[in-house]
Each structure stands twice: as structure tokens, then as C-alpha cells.
Amino acid sequence: MSLISxxxxxxxxxxxxxSVTAINNISFDLAKGERLGIVGESGAGKSITGFSLMNLxxxxxxxxxxxxxxxxxxxxxKSDSEMREIRGNRMAMIFQDPMVTLNxxxxxxxxxxxxxxxxxxxxxxxxAQIAIMKLRQVYIPSxxxxxxxxxxxxxxxxxxxxxxxxxxxxxxxxxxxxxxxxALDVTIQxxxxxxxxxxxxxxxxxxxxxxxxLGVVSQMTDRTLVMYAGKIIxxxxxxxxxxxxxxxxxxxxxxALPQQTQPGQRLQQIPGNMPSLNEISAGCTFNxxxxxxxxxxxxxxxxxxxxxxxxxxxxxxxxLHNQTAKVNK
Amino acid sequence: xxxxxxxxxxxxxxxxxxEFVLDQSFLDTVKLRGxxxxxxKRAVHAVNNLxxxxxxxDALCVVGxxxxxxxxxxxxxxxxxxxxxxxxxFEGNRIDNRSRKQLLPVRKKMQMIFQNPYASLNPRMSIxxxxxxxxxxxxxxxxxxxxxxxxxxVMQSVGVDPSWATRYPHEFSGGQRQRIAxxxxxxxxxxxxxxxxxxxALDVxxxxxxxxxMLEAKEDRGLTYLxxxxxxxxxxxxxxxxxxxxxxxxxxxxxxxxxFENPKHPYTKALLSAVPQLSDDSPSHIRLKGExxxxxxxxxxxxxxxxCAFANDRCKIEKPVPSKQxxxxxxxxxxxxxxxxxx
Numbered sequence: 001m002s003l004i005s006x007x008x009x010x011x012x013x014x015x016x017x018x019s020v021t022a023i024n025n026i027s028f029d030l031a032k033g034e035r036l037g038i039v040g041e042s043g044a045g046k047s048i049t050g051f052s053l054m055n056l057x058x059x060x061x062x063x064x065x066x067x068x069x070x071x072x073x074x075x076x077x078k079s080d081s082e083m084r085e086i087r088g089n090r091m092a093m094i095f096q097d098p099m100v101t102l103n104x105x106x107x108x109x110x111x112x113x114x115x116x117x118x119x120x121x122x123x124x125x126x127x128a129q130i131a132i133m134k135l136r137q138v139y140i141p142s143x144x145x146x147x148x149x150x151x152x153x154x155x156x157x158x159x160x161x162x163x164x165x166x167x168x169x170x171x172x173x174x175x176x177x178x179x180x181x182x183a184l185d186v187t188i189q190x191x192x193x194x195x196x197x198x199x200x201x202x203x204x205x206x207x208x209x210x211x212x213x214l215g216v217v218s219q220m221t222d223r224t225l226v227m228y229a230g231k232i233i234x235x236x237x238x239x240x241x242x243x244x245x246x247x248x249x250x251x252x253x254x255x256a257l258p259q260q261t262q263p264g265q266r267l268q269q270i271p272g273n274m275p276s277l278n279e280i281s282a283g284c285t286f287n288x289x290x291x292x293x294x295x296x297x298x299x300x301x302x303x304x305x306x307x308x309x310x311x312x313x314x315x316x317x318x319x320l321h322n323q324t325a326k327v328n329k
Numbered sequence: 330x331x332x333x334x335x336x337x338x339x340x341x342x343x344x345x346x347x348e349f350v351l352d353q354s355f356l357d358t359v360k361l362r363g364x365x366x367x368x369x370k371r372a373v374h375a376v377n378n379l380x381x382x383x384x385x386x387d388a389l390c391v392v393g394x395x396x397x398x399x400x401x402x403x404x405x406x407x408x409x410x411x412x413x414x415x416x417x418x419f420e421g422n423r424i425d426n427r428s429r430k431q432l433l434p435v436r437k438k439m440q441m442i443f444q445n446p447y448a449s450l451n452p453r454m455s456i457x458x459x460x461x462x463x464x465x466x467x468x469x470x471x472x473x474x475x476x477x478x479x480x481x482x483v484m485q486s487v488g489v490d491p492s493w494a495t496r497y498p499h500e501f502s503g504g505q506r507q508r509i510a511x512x513x514x515x516x517x518x519x520x521x522x523x524x525x526x527x528x529x530a531l532d533v534x535x536x537x538x539x540x541x542x543m544l545e546a547k548e549d550r551g552l553t554y555l556x557x558x559x560x561x562x563x564x565x566x567x568x569x570x571x572x573x574x575x576x577x578x579x580x581x582x583x584x585x586x587x588x589f590e591n592p593k594h595p596y597t598k599a600l601l602s603a604v605p606q607l608s609d610d611s612p613s614h615i616r617l618k619g620e621x622x623x624x625x626x627x628x629x630x631x632x633x634x635x636x637c638a639f640a641n642d643r644c645k646i647e648k649p650v651p652s653k654q655x656x657x658x659x660x661x662x663x664x665x666x667x668x669x670x671x672x
Contacts, residue, residue: 041535042532185559185621186394186559186561187617188620190602190616214533215604218605219606242607243608254607256533258537258565259565263567264544270538273535
């Protein structure tokens with residue numbers, strides 16, 4: 001049984017006139033201990049997916065249809081008190097900005113001990129022992145002293161480590177990391193990523209890594225979902241997606257990286273912008289920016305089709321595959 | 330640093346130092362030390378004895394972690410900050426000691442592009458007004474009609490439809506806003522552009538669009554760039570030279586190709602290895618101990634000593650000076666000098 005399984009999830013945001021679809025009918029699975037990357041540009045629906053999994057969506061956002069099965073149990077529609085049993089305990093989230101996720105008026109120790117005692121029957125000193133052990137796991141030097149320090153006394157990298165330690169406090173089975181290193185320097189980012197990888201491997205924790213950085217995804221994850229305007233447009237093994245992207249958008253994203261072009265040459269760019277959620281057309285959401293777009297793309301939304309190791313939602317890819325299939329016959 | 334370049338550099342910084350005094354008021358400076366009351370001022374040493382030069386037509390990239398003084402360098406050159414010591418020359422003339430009024434002709438030749446296009450455009454001015462303002466100010470001889478023409482031409486060149494000029498910044502996306510910010514810098518026909526993290530706030534597909542635009546502008550208008558960034562893959566693509574900053578000092582300065590092929594300073598090596606690559610799936614970066622120290626109490630010796638795997642006693646007490654290497658790069662490192670890096 002997969003750890004988490006998302007089935008036909010649609011998330012909408014209510015506006016005055018009508019509701020806007022932020023996530024449009026997405027499905028994916030995550031096996032126990034597997035690492036999954038979700039990539040896309042801002043506004044693609046990556047973070048909303050993360051929030052939905054934690055059941056953290058607040059008005060005007062709501063889950064319209066679909067279900068999220070966490071170890072076989074549907075968490076859509078669970079009340080806050082029911083969710084509290086799962087959240088933090090069995091799945092935890094790491095947010096982007098370590099400067100704002102820690103409470104500035106509580107010490108590190110208070111925040112960690114509070115979390116532990118909210119879920120387990122522990123004395124303060126027992127909780128402190130566990131907190132120290134977890135801080136040691138994320139290589140925080142002299143953890144006993146850190147417990148009495150406030151977040152502002154620590155650097156950004158150190159804070160993100162503490163957040164990882166807090167996420168691991170109750171030994172969850174799933175960690176959702178939403179752009180965990182975007183606010184950090186490259187050297188610190190490399191450190192944090194290595195740490196996350198190591199902890200996930202040793203504790204058999206499933207990881208959903210939400211990021212816009214394809215380099216990070218290729219180093220960290222087994223499988224990748226590429227999102228565009230609220231839909232999954234390509235999914236599959238990370239190695240396959242990075243080395244042989246099928247969807248024109250994924251190809252564009254990878255080709256736009258400066259590493260892919262000779263220094264001084266023009267970068268290959270994707271023209272235009274991602275459509276705003278208000279103006280999504282009936283056909284393929286990528287068609288206004290796509291070089292292969294045909295009339296068919298403008299009117300019909302492509303379905304996810306499975307080829308070898310990847311699934312792609314693109315009419316052009318389907319056409320090419322049908323062509324080669326015919327030739328082979 | 331190609332050896333064919335002759336003549337004076339377009340921009341030159343000589344031994345520039347910038348300190349920001351932390352304890353401004355008298356009471357802040359009074360401290361109790363070992364039972365005695367003393368007066369001391371703390372200061373952030375943002376830039377320490379920095380020398381850089383940019384030749385015409387070059388693109389010098391300044392890279393480093395946050396807090397290493399990259400943005401301070403940009404602001405010093407643009408004249409937004411005055412250096413504590415040292416001098417800055419533009420086209421051979423000293424500019425750091427000028428008054429605002431005397432700086433005006435230099436400002437026309439030197440324009441700045443900032444990181445956040447959401448903050449750098451006035452939300453209450455239409456694009457037309459924002460773009461006209463610098464032209465009016467720097468080219469008072471132009472007529473109203475000529476100004477309009479100029480603005481339309483520049484908007485066209487950055488790929489923003491001139492008919493949108495009456496719109497306000499909030500009606501544009503981030504990428505379009507950054508194009509407009511670039512257009513505003515280009516309206517006065519500058520020779521030198523200081524770009525402070527111009528693409529960090531943008532999405533990958535938009536980054537490529539803006540970088541292409543800046544490369545085009547470089548070719549069409551013969552621009553010279555000082556490009557500040559933390560993204561090394563952009564540097565490799567865009568820069569002709571790279572200066573790696575650490576705690577306000579240059580640790581390595583070299584041609585882009587040389588630096589990426591053969592990085593010498595231990596910090597440069599660590600920085601390059603930390604960039605996530607698409608193709609390798611086993612992260613094998615050089616792990617740095619600790620984090621960048623505070624620029625308030627600078628170490629006496631090499632600023633990188635506390636995180637360097639090759640540090641010895643000499644590094645603790647003596648600050649390395651940049652020295653020329655056989656391939657033309659400048660490296661400030663005792664270990665490189667003594668040739669004890671190759672294990």
C-alpha cells in the first residue's frame with residue numbers, strides 16, 4: 001500500500017463571481033520511503049498541493065473533489081482535532097522561510113518541548129532529552145545551549161536545521177518540504193539537502209520536495225511531477241525526466257537553464273508567461289506558449305498517457321508515439 | 330583579464346573600504362570592560378580593501394554568499410554610499426568624493442537595475458511617467474515629442490508593447506516589470522550598468538528571457554556590466570570576468586573560463602561544488618565547516634580561515650594579499666601561494 005495516494009484532487013478558490021481552479025484533477029502516489037519532487041514555476045499549484053496534503057487549506061481555498069488517502073485513510077474532510085492526530089505526528093511540513101516559521105518570542109527548547117508534549121505523554125525533562133537528541137541528529141553544535149536560545153540568535157542555515165529537527169521530532173512517515181532551501185545560500189543549501197537525504201534514508205521517511213530548482217530535484221528525488229497551471233503535465237522517474245523530457249514545457253524548462261547553452265550564446269527561452277488562473281482556456285494550458293501547438297491543442301485538454309517510465313499529457317507527444325508505433329508495424 | 334586590453338579601465342576601485350558604524354549615539358559607545366568604563370564603537374566592515382577594475386565592454390560578475398558585501402560594492406560604485414577609505418574612478422576621473430550635483434553627469438552614464446521589480450518601480454506612476462522621468466532629468470534639451478519617441482523606442486527594444494505605457498506596474502507580471510526596470514536604465518543611453526541580482530526574483534523560464542535581453546542590450550549598445558549574483562550558473566553564461574567575494578574581500582578574481590575550469594581558492598572550489606547539477610545524482614560537494622562569520626569582528630588573518638580545510642597557523646595571523654597566478658587570475662590565499670593545496 002502506498003504511503004499517500006492522491007486521487008483526482010481538485011482544489012478551488014472561491015472568488016466573488018465564481019470559483020477559480022488552482023489544482024485541476026491531479027493524481028499521484030508515494031510509496032513508503034520514496035522521495036518525490038514537485039517542480040514548476042510560481043503559480044503552478046505546487047505549494048497548494050503541499051497544503052492540501054496536510055489539510056491546511058483555509059478559506060477561500062477548498063478541496064472541491066477527489067480524495068487524499070494517507071495510509072489508506074481519507075483525510076479530506078477531517079476535522080481539525082482529527083487532523084491534529086496525523087499532522088506533526090505522522091506527517092510533517094518544512095516551509096520555505098526559516099526566518100518566519102519559528103516563533104520569535106519562544107526559545108527553541110519551548111517550541112520543541114511544546115510540540116512533543118502536545119502529542120505524547122512526556123515530562124518536560126524527557127521531552128528535553130528527545131529534543132537534544134534530535135538536534136544532535138541534524139548536527140547542531142552544543143544542542144543543550146541551543147534549547148535556551150531564541151530564533152534570532154541563530155543563522156538562517158541553523159534555523160532551517162532546527163526546523164528539520166522539529167519536523168522529525170515525532171518520527172513522521174512523511175515529510176513535505178516546500179522550497180526548503182530557497183532562502184539559503186548555495187553552500188548552506190548543499191548542506192541542508194545532504195542532511196535531508198541522509199535523514200530520509202536512515203529513517204525510511206517519505207519525502208515530497210516542492211521546488212523550482214531542477215538541479216535540486218535531480219539530486220534529491222526518485223520520481224518527479226512537473227506541474228503547470230494547476231495540472232500535472234509530466235510525471236515519472238527523475239532521471240528520465242531530466243535526461244529525456246517529453247513534454248514541451250519540461251523541455252523548455254531544462255533548456256532554459258544557463259548550463260544548457262554555450263557561454264555567451266542566447267539562452268533558449270519559453271516565450272510568454274504562465275496564464276493566470278482566471279484565464280485558463282479549454283484546451284491544453286500550455287498551448288499559447290508551445291511551439292508545437294495545433295488547433296486540436298486549443299480545444300481539447302490532453303489526458304495523461306503512460307509511456308515506458310513516464311506519463312505525459314501532450315497531444316504532440318501522443319502523435320509522435322503513434323507515428324513510430326505505425327512505422328514499427 | 331585578457332592581456333590584449335589597453336588603456337584605462339572604465340571603472341576602477343582602489344583599496345576601497347566601507348564601514349557601517351553600529352553604535353551611533355554616545356550612550357551606545359559606553360561599555361563596561363573588566364570593571365572599567367571605556368568607549369568603543371562597533372562597526373560592520375562590509376567591504377575591506379577591495380580593488381576591482383572593469384574594462385569597457387566587459388561583464389564583471391561579483392559572486393558570494395549573503396552578507397559578503399556584494400550589494401555594498403554596487404551601491405558604492407553607483408554613488409549611493411560613500412567609501413570610508415579608498416577611491417573609485419570612472420573613465421579616469423575620481424567620483425567617490427563628488428557632491429550630488431557633480432555626480433549628475435556620471436549618473437547618466439551609469440545606471441542601476443535592482444533585484445526586486447516589485448519594489449523598484451513606483452506603484453503610483455504609470456510606466457510612461459517612470460520611463461520619462463530619467464530622460465527629462467538627464468537630457469533637458471529634448472522636446473516633449475522627442476522624449477515620447479525615446480521612451481517608445483526603448484520599450485520596443487526590451488519587448489514591452491509601447492501601447493501599454495499608460496498602465497501601472499501592478500498590471501504587469503514580474504518578468505515584464507523587470508524588463509521595464511531595464512528599459513528605465515536604458516532610456517538615458519548609459520555606458521555602464523550595475524545590475525544587483527536582476528534575475529533572482531524571477532522564475533526559470535522568465536530568467537532566460539531577461540538574461541537574453543541583457544545580452545542583446547550589451548551587444549547592441551556596447552554596454553559594460555557589473556553583475557551581482559549568487560547564482561554561479563548565470564555567471565558562467567553571462568560574465569567575462571568573475572570576482573569571488575568573501576567577507577568583503579576578494580578571494581579570487583579571474584576570467585570566467587579560467588575560474589570555472591581551474592578554480593584555485595578553497596572557497597571558490599567549495600562554492601562551485603555546491604551548485605546542484607542536473608546530471609550527477611550523488612551530491613559530492615566540499616563541505617564547509619560552519620557559516621560565514623560576522624563582519625563586525627573581523628578575523629586578523631585570512632577571513633576564510635575558520636571554514637577552510639587547508640588553514641594553518643600562518644592563515645590565523647596573516648591576511649593573504651591577492652597575488653597573480655600564472656594563468657592571469659588573482660588569488661588571495663596562503664595555501665595557493667605555498668602550493669600546499671594539492672594534498
